[in-house]
Amino acid sequence: MEIFPILLIPLVLAGIAVLPGVKAGRSRKFGVLNAAGHFANAALAVTLALGLLKSGEPVSFLGFFYADILSAFFILTISVINSISALYSIGYISADVKDGVMSERKAKAYYALFNLFALSMLCVPLVSNLGMVWVAIEMTTLVSAFLVGFYNRKESIEAAWKYIIICSVGITLALLGTILFYYTASRDGGISSLNWTDMAAVAGSLNPSILKVAFLFILVGYGTKAGFVPMHTWLPDAHSQALAPISAMLSGVLLPTAIYAIIRFATITNVCIGTGYTGNLFMLFGLVSLGVGAGFVLVQRDIKRLLAYSSVENIGIIAAGLGFGGTVAIYGALFHIFNHAAAKSLMFFAAGRAVKKYGSHNIREIRGIISAMPFAGTMLIIGVFALTGSPPFSAFFSEIMILLAGFKMGLWPQAALLLLFMAVAFSAIVLNISRSAFGGKPEGMPVEGEPLSGKFAFGILILLICAMGLAAPGFFRDLLLAASEIIRGA
Amino acid sequence: MAVGLILFGILMMAFAMVAAKRMSALIFGFRAQSFFLFLLTFILAFRENSTQLYFVTTMLFAIKVVLVPNFLCRVARRIKVNEDLGLSANPTVSIFAAVLLSYMAYLFTGKILSLPGEFENSAFFVSLSVTMIGIFLMMARMKALAQIIGLLVMENGMFLAAASVSGGMPFIVEIAIFFDILLVVIILGVFVFKINKLFTHIDVDKLTELKG
Numbered sequence: 210m211e212i213f214p215i216l217l218i219p220l221v222l223a224g225i226a227v228l229p230g231v232k233a234g235r236s237r238k239f240g241v242l243n244a245a246g247h248f249a250n251a252a253l254a255v256t257l258a259l260g261l262l263k264s265g266e267p268v269s270f271l272g273f274f275y276a277d278i279l280s281a282f283f284i285l286t287i288s289v290i291n292s293i294s295a296l297y298s299i300g301y302i303s304a305d306v307k308d309g310v311m312s313e314r315k316a317k318a319y320y321a322l323f324n325l326f327a328l329s330m331l332c333v334p335l336v337s338n339l340g341m342v343w344v345a346i347e348m349t350t351l352v353s354a355f356l357v358g359f360y361n362r363k364e365s366i367e368a369a370w371k372y373i374i375i376c377s378v379g380i381t382l383a384l385l386g387t388i389l390f391y392y393t394a395s396r397d398g399g400i401s402s403l404n405w406t407d408m409a410a411v412a413g414s415l416n417p418s419i420l421k422v423a424f425l426f427i428l429v430g431y432g433t434k435a436g437f438v439p440m441h442t443w444l445p446d447a448h449s450q451a452l453a454p455i456s457a458m459l460s461g462v463l464l465p466t467a468i469y470a471i472i473r474f475a476t477i478t479n480v481c482i483g484t485g486y487t488g489n490l491f492m493l494f495g496l497v498s499l500g501v502g503a504g505f506v507l508v509q510r511d512i513k514r515l516l517a518y519s520s521v522e523n524i525g526i527i528a529a530g531l532g533f534g535g536t537v538a539i540y541g542a543l544f545h546i547f548n549h550a551a552a553k554s555l556m557f558f559a560a561g562r563a564v565k566k567y568g569s570h571n572i573r574e575i576r577g578i579i580s581a582m583p584f585a586g587t588m589l590i591i592g593v594f595a596l597t598g599s600p601p602f603s604a605f606f607s608e609i610m611i612l613l614a615g616f617k618m619g620l621w622p623q624a625a626l627l628l629l630f631m632a633v634a635f636s637a638i639v640l641n642i643s644r645s646a647f648g649g650k651p652e653g654m655p656v657e658g659e660p661l662s663g664k665f666a667f668g669i670l671i672l673l674i675c676a677m678g679l680a681a682p683g684f685f686r687d688l689l690l691a692a693s694e695i696i697r698g699a
Numbered sequence: 700m701a702v703g704l705i706l707f708g709i710l711m712m713a714f715a716m717v718a719a720k721r722m723s724a725l726i727f728g729f730r731a732q733s734f735f736l737f738l739l740t741f742i743l744a745f746r747e748n749s750t751q752l753y754f755v756t757t758m759l760f761a762i763k764v765v766l767v768p769n770f771l772c773r774v775a776r777r778i779k780v781n782e783d784l785g786l787s788a789n790p791t792v793s794i795f796a797a798v799l800l801s802y803m804a805y806l807f808t809g810k811i812l813s814l815p816g817e818f819e820n821s822a823f824f825v826s827l828s829v830t831m832i833g834i835f836l837m838m839a840r841m842k843a844l845a846q847i848i849g850l851l852v853m854e855n856g857m858f859l860a861a862a863s864v865s866g867g868m869p870f871i872v873e874i875a876i877f878f879d880i881l882l883v884v885i886i887l888g889v890f891v892f893k894i895n896k897l898f899t900h901i902d903v904d905k906l907t908e909l910k911g
Contacts, residue, residue, distance in 0.1 A: 340872030347879050351886050358893070364908040366893050371906075373890065374846055377883060378834065381853045384876075385830065388861045391868060403869050422811060446909045 211257040212274050212335055215250055215284065216328060222246045223324035226317055236306055236316035240299035243320055247292035254288040257281050258688050272404060275337030278691040282543060283334040283469050287462045290550050291327045293666050294454040297558050300660035301454055326352045333466045339387055340403045342470050346434060349463055350376045356455045357447045368446035375443040379433025386426030390474065393419040405473050412480035420478050421486060427474045428490055434467035436524045437494045438501040448517035449570065453561025456513065460520040460557065461550030468527060472696055479698055484534050491532030492623055499525030499630045507637035511570040512560050515641055516553065519596065522634050523549045529627055530611035535618060539693035541610030548604040548677060552595040555670040559589035566657060572641055577650030584659040586646055588667045593642045595674045597635040603678030702742060702818060706825045708735040709859065713832040713852060717797045718790045722844060725784065726771050729848050732855055733763035740862055751870045758877050767851065767884050774888050775844060778895045785841030785902055796835060801828040822863035830856030843894055843901040847887045854880055
């Protein structure tokens with residue numbers, strides 16, 4: 210029963226964070242505790258996954274909490290990124306406190322919100338009730354809005370406002386979809402339960418036309434949260450205004466939690482009307498997001514917005530993989546969720562360092578990161594290639610899997626478009642980032658090293674993006690395989 | 700019969716909000732719509748004689764008829780919002796758009812969903828209309844407070860859909876959604892204060908720091 214400690218750790222940490230008492234240096238100490246807690250969580254997630262793989266049986270508690278291998282995969286990804294972000298936060302927050310950008314009191318609020326955000330994301334894959342999934346996803350928006358608007362600047366408040374409003378509208382549409390699912394389940398399936406396990410059991414007898422409409426609402430609604438084009442408009446604002454560790458979490462794992470919710474509904478729909486309907490919709494939204502995202506990456510001059518549009522583009526790749534269907538493509542899509550999360554975190558951490566040092570988001574004003582910050586600059590360059598899916602990094606393997614599966618299934622035009630847009634995104638990111646990475650640093654800018662916690666965070670990420678590609682541990686491959694079988698409904 | 704009148708009232712209040720030119724009228728429209736919704740769930744609770752539905756009814760009254768509108772009134776007073784709503788479409792055009800949206804909802808309910816039972820059909824038609832009118836309010840009213848009300852109108856539509864079409868969602872979900880709404884409104888209220896403080900206005904169309 211790892212479910213409870215996984216949820217309890219962030220809750221307790223949030224409680225400790227708001228304990229009274231503001232002393233100098235408290236935020237640093239708490240940061241260390243916070244990181245330790247989240248690493249323990251990641252370890253628990255691994256044991257949860259191992260246990261589920263061994264028994265093959267999903268665990269559930271009172272019909273409320275539920276975890277199967279697909280949940281375990283998402284829990285693992287979320288907790289790994291959380292722990293690395295927590296580690297990176299130590300140096301980031303204490304530097305802010307030292308520079309006077311943030312008070313000790315504000316740092317307390319940061320850690321409390323960080324943990325509530327982590328908790329709400331971890332809840333999503335662990336509850337079996339689709340209504341509660343909805344509530345948990347709405348919670349992720351509400352908590353993270355404060356983290357987006359954290360600096361209380363004009364731009365960040367504007368971003369936070371757009372974020373809540375657009376995502377709340379989206380998620381209200383998802384609620385309508387959920388209600389319609391519930392309606393046909395109670396009328397045609399004869400159950401009055403929102404547990405998706407119960408719904409999946411009666412999926413065959415549901416009303417196909419209502420399911421089609423309902424799934425559309427779900428896809429548009431949760432798709433807003435996942436960042437599908439054209440509902441993505443909140444995303445570049447929110448990602449560029451949030452603090453660097455939060456940007457990593459928003460981009461790396463928050464978007465996939467919305468994908469998780471869509472997947473659960475899609476598996477129910479697939480049982481009833483076959484995979485064609487959901488697959489085509491996934492492909493459509495995926496390719497449009499990928500194309501538009503890649504286009505915006507090309508013309509972007511703000512380094513954090515560039516990374517945000519790259520998230521839109523990567524969500525597109527993931528959705529296309531889910532849409533192609535078949536074990537290989539779905540395996541690739543899940544694998545890409547993990548790889549994108551790791552590579553994007555690396556990029557946001559490095560870009561965050563650069564933005565702080567140069568005091569600007571503009572790529573034209575950020576010059577010579579490598580000479581000004583040798584460590585972060587090198588990480589940025591590695592991150593560019595990891596993110597765009599160059600060998601030998603792990604994203605290469607996931608992207609190639611999705612592509613090959615597409616071609617192999619005879620989806621020539623779609624797979625060719627996928628390849629084209631990937632190439633555009635690749636050249637755009639390499640071109641734009643290398644401009645600010647190389648070149649001479651501004652006159653008189655001192656060379657700066659990386660704090661120890663930051664070095665560790667970068668180190669773990671580099672290890673992940675290299676190792677997962679070349680020699681993924683056996684259990685991770687089994688986990689992905691079993692999870693993709695669940696999505697296929699096998 | 701009574702139920703039909705109440706549904707009509709819910710829809711009419713949505714139109715009244717579209718026609719409203721002042722913030723106080725908008726908030727009043729929302730309060731009245733929530734009150735009709737309360738009457739409807741009360742009748743449903745009475746018919747099924749279920750304690751859970753009575754509880755939901757009480758929550759609905761407390762949160763949507765009393766707490767949330769009062770809170771919005773207070774926010775409006777505190778930031779001394781001038782009464783106009785930042786109409787990007789004038790009331791006549793807005794009413795026309797709302798009628799069109801209702802008609803689309805009618806077609807959608809009749810042709811695509813075709814639910815059994817007259818009550819379910821008309822309730823779903825009203826809920827879908829109210830939801831779309833909520834979206835319209837959010838797009839066509841440029842004051843931050845008016846956008847919050849648009850979101851709440853959407854939520855009212857959702858509540859109606861859940862209560863009538865599926866005879867109420869599972870209890871715990873219903874409660875969780877209520878707390879969620881309360882939380883959304885409070886948090887959005889906090890952000891309205893922040894916007895007002897930083898920008899000295901709450902005109903959403905003038906929030907243009909972020910581009911591209």
